[in-house]
Amino acid sequence: MRSHFHLIWHCFAFLFAVLLDTNAGHPIQADRPNVVLIMADDLGFHDLGCYGHPEIKTPALDGLAKTGVRLTSFYSGATVCTPSRMALLTGAYPPRLGWTKGVVGYMIKISQGMSPEALTMAEVFKSAGYATGLSGKWHLGDDEAFRPHRQGFDRTYYTNKSNNQTTQLWRNDAVVEDPFDNRLLTEQFTREAIRFIEDNRHKPFFLYLPYTAPHFPVQAHPAFEGHSTFGAYGDVVEELDTRIDSILDKLRETGLSSKTIVVFLSDNGPQPGEQARAKPFRGEKWDALEGGTRVPCIVSWPGVLPAGTESDALMAAIDLFPTLSRACGVELAGLTHNMPYIDGVDVWDTLMGRKHVEHPRKDLLYWHGANGFQAIRQGDWKLFPDASHAKLPGTQRGPALFHLKTDPAETNNLASKHPDRVDQMQTLARQRLKGIMEHQLPLGESLP
Numbered sequence: 001m002r003s004h005f006h007l008i009w010h011c012f013a014f015l016f017a018v019l020l021d022t023n024a025g026h027p028i029q030a031d032r033p034n035v036v037l038i039m040a041d042d043l044g045f046h047d048l049g050c051y052g053h054p055e056i057k058t059p060a061l062d063g064l065a066k067t068g069v070r071l072t073s074f075y076s077g078a079t080v081c082t083p084s085r086m087a088l089l090t091g092a093y094p095p096r097l098g099w100t101k102g103v104v105g106y107m108i109k110i111s112q113g114m115s116p117e118a119l120t121m122a123e124v125f126k127s128a129g130y131a132t133g134l135s136g137k138w139h140l141g142d143d144e145a146f147r148p149h150r151q152g153f154d155r156t157y158y159t160n161k162s163n164n165q166t167t168q169l170w171r172n173d174a175v176v177e178d179p180f181d182n183r184l185l186t187e188q189f190t191r192e193a194i195r196f197i198e199d200n201r202h203k204p205f206f207l208y209l210p211y212t213a214p215h216f217p218v219q220a221h222p223a224f225e226g227h228s229t230f231g232a233y234g235d236v237v238e239e240l241d242t243r244i245d246s247i248l249d250k251l252r253e254t255g256l257s258s259k260t261i262v263v264f265l266s267d268n269g270p271q272p273g274e275q276a277r278a279k280p281f282r283g284e285k286w287d288a289l290e291g292g293t294r295v296p297c298i299v300s301w302p303g304v305l306p307a308g309t310e311s312d313a314l315m316a317a318i319d320l321f322p323t324l325s326r327a328c329g330v331e332l333a334g335l336t337h338n339m340p341y342i343d344g345v346d347v348w349d350t351l352m353g354r355k356h357v358e359h360p361r362k363d364l365l366y367w368h369g370a371n372g373f374q375a376i377r378q379g380d381w382k383l384f385p386d387a388s389h390a391k392l393p394g395t396q397r398g399p400a401l402f403h404l405k406t407d408p409a410e411t412n413n414l415a416s417k418h419p420d421r422v423d424q425m426q427t428l429a430r431q432r433l434k435g436i437m438e439h440q441l442p443l444g445e446s447l448p
Contacts (some may be wrong), residue, residue: 006169006310011155016107016272019147021294022200026142030261031165031204031259032128032130032204032328032329032330033204033259033260033261033301033327033328034204034205034206034207034256034259034260034261035125035130035205035206035207035260035261035263035324035328036094036130036193036197036207036209036247036251036261036262036263037088037121037206037207037209037263037320037419038209038210038211038244038247038262038263038264038265039088039136039208039209039211039264039265039266039267040080040211040213040214040237040240040264040265040266040267041137041162041210041211041212041213041214041215041266041267042214042215042216042266042267042268042269042270042271042274042276042285043189043214043237043266043270043280043295043296044266044270044276044277044278044279044291044295044296045266045269045277045278045279045290045291045294045296046277046278046279046316047214047237047270047276047277047296048061048062048237048241048281048296049061049204050061050062050065050070050296050298051296052279053118053230053277055228055229055230055234056082056228056230056234056237056238057228057238057241058237058238058241058243059241059245060241060242060244060248061241061244061264061298061337063248064248064264064298064300065261065298065308066307066308067300067302067308068262068298068299068300068301068302068305068306068307068309068351069298069300069306069309069310069311069351070296070297070298070309070310070311071296071297071298071299071310071311071313071315072310072311072312072316073221073294073312073313073314074265074294074295074296074297074315074316074317074385075293075294075295075314075315075316075364075366076088076266076267076268076269076293076295076316077094077267077316077318078094078268078293078350078367078369079150079269079285079286079287079288079292079293079366079367079368080098080102080103080285080286080369081103081137081139081162081267081268082094082102082104082108082114082139082140083099083103083367083369084101084267084268084317085138085139085140085210085267086114086118086140086316087316087317087318088121088123088267088318088320088321088405089114089118089120089121089140089151089208090114090118090119090120090121090321090342091120091121091317091318091319091321091322091342091343091344092318092341092342092343093318093343093365093367093436094367095367095372095373095436095437095440096341096343096436096439096440096441097114097115097118097181097440097441097443098115098440098441098442098443098444099443100372101369101370101371101372102369102370103161103162103369104138104139104140104141104142104160104161105142105161105162105165105166106256107166107370108443110142110143111143111445111446111448112443112444112445112446113140113141113142113143113146113443113444113446114141114146114151114443114444115442115444116145116146116151117441117444118441120151120152121152121206121208121320121324121325122134122148122151122152122153122208123151123152124152124189124321124325124330124332125152125206125325125328125330126152126153126154126206128328128329128330128331129130129203129204130198130203130205130206130328131154131196131203131204131205131206132152132153132154132155132206132207132208133153133154133155133156133185133193133196133200133206133207133208134148134153134156134157134158134203134207134208134209134210135156135157135158135189135190135193135196135207135208135209136154136157136158136159136189136208136209136210136211136212137158137159137161137162137163137190137210137211137212137215138156138158138159138160138161138185138210139160139161141160141161141384141444142160142161143446144173144446145444146444146446147160147170147172147173148317149172149173151375152291152376154210154367155196156169156170156171156172157169157170157171157176157188157189157192158170158171159180159185161261162212162215163182163185163212163217164215164216164217167179167180168180168196169185169188175338181275181374181394182212182217182219183219183220183221183222184221185211185212185213186211186212186213186221186236186239186240186243187221187239187243189209189211189243190209190243190244190246193207193209193247194247194250197247197250197251197254197256198250198254198420201254201256204328204346209247210267211240213234213236213237213239214236214237214240214274214276215271215339216271216273216274216427218232218233218236218274218275219232219236220235220236220239221235221236221239223239224236224238224239224242225363227239230275231275232275233274233275233276234275235324237301243302244264248262248286250306252379254412257302257305258302258303260301260306261299261301261324261327261328262298262299262300262301263297263298263299263300263320263324264296264297264298265295265296265297265298265317266295266297267290267295268285268293268295268369269283269284269285269292269293269294269295270284270285270291271284271285272284272285272286278290278291278292278294280408280409281294281408281409281410282391282409282410282411283410284323285369286364286368286369286423287329287357287368287369287371287374287389287391288367288368288374288375288384288388288389289391289410290382290404290408290409290410291364292369293367297315298311299351301327304352305352306352306353309353311345311350311351313350313359313361314359314361314362314363314364314377315347315350315361315381316364317363318342318343318344319345319346319361320344321342321344321348322344322345322346323344323346323347323348323351325346326346326348327348328352331348341436341439345360345361346360347359347360347361354363362378362379363376363377363378363379363428363432364376364377364399365429365432365433366382368389371389373433374386374389374430375389375390376428376429377404378425378428380403380404380405381401381402381403381404381421382401382404382410383399383400383401383402383415383421383422383425383426383429384399384400384401385399385426385429386399386400387399387400387413387415388413390402390410392411392413396413399415399422399426400413401404401413401415401418401421401422401425402414
C-alpha cells in the first residue's frame, strides 16, 4: 500500500531514531518490540479480579497487571462495537470516519463499513516491517473492500460481526466454518493467535486479538461450564483469562516476554441485561454514562514499564495508536495517508511514570451508541449539555455537571453551582465537534 520510496525513507528515519531518541525512557532498539493487543467484548469495568470483582477469578490478567500498569480512567473508543473498533485502530473519534450511530448490521447497512481510505494501526506497523495478524471479531464491514486483510493485516481469522449476528468464521475472503460453535470461539481465536506468534517469533509482529467473549449469547465452553461461582458469565470470563494465560505462556516459552508489549482492554461497557458489572459507575453499553465507556485496561512490557503500578490519568483507546507507535519506534509523521486527523495523543511518558512530564490528554468526548455526542470530560469534570442524557431521577433541564473524583456514579448535578465551568466546557465541546465536522471521511459504501 505504501511505495518503496516511502518504505526506504521510513527505514532511514527509524535508524536516526535509534541514534537520536533520548525521550523514550530507554534506547529504541533495532530489534523492536512486538505488540499483542487484546480486546474483550462487553466486559465491564468491575469484571476482573484486579478491578475488584469478588467472584470472577482472573489470575492471568491480575498477573499481567503486576508486571505493568493498570489504568483506572481509561475509556474505550465508543459505547458500541463498530465505532469502538474504528477508534482503536485509527486513533480517531468515530465521527471522523463517518459514523453516526449503531453497528454494522444494526443501524449501519451491511453494504457500509470503515472507509478503505482510513489509516489503521495495522497498516502503519506493516509499513514499518512488522508482521500483522488478526484473530477475533472484525465488525468494520462485511463486503470485500472492508475486510481486514485489505486494512493492513497479513493474516486474518475472524467473525465479520458479533457472535449474535453471524454464524460464519472467515479467513481472508473465504468462509472456513458455518455455523461456528459459539462456545468454542475463544479457544479457536487463541489457537490461531499462538500459531501466529510461533510463525513470526523471529521478526517483529503486531497481533490484534479482539475476542467475541463475553458478548451475548453467553455460552460456556464445555470444559469451563460450572468453572465459576458467578454463573455462565463468570465461566466465559474465566475461560478468557485462561486462554490469555496460554498466550502469555507462549511468549515466555519463545523468549519473547521481555520483547513484547501486551495491552488488554474492553471495547465498551456491559450489555444491558447481562451479568457484567461496571461498579462503581452507572451506565451500560450504548449510553454515555461512565459505565458505558470506562473500561479496564492493562499495559505490560516487562523490564520497561514500571511493574505493579496504577494510573488514574485520563486516557482512551484512541491514544493507543500514537503511544504504541512511539514505543515501537514506528514513525507516524508523513504516514497520514488520507486520514483527516488522529485524535489520540501519545501517553507513553505517563505509562512510564514520568511525573515531570505533563500528561497530554486534557479532555475527552463521549458518544452515545445511537445518538452521537452526549458529554465531555475535562480533568475530573464531566458535562452533559443536556441533563436528560444523564438519566438522573426526576425531570432535570439544562446541563448536568459532575465531579467524577468525588461522584463516580454521576448522581450529584453541580451545574447550578459552577455556571462558568459549564459555559467553558460547552464552548470547548463545540470547538472539538466543529473540528471533527470540518475534517471527516465518509463511511465506506459498496457499489450495488
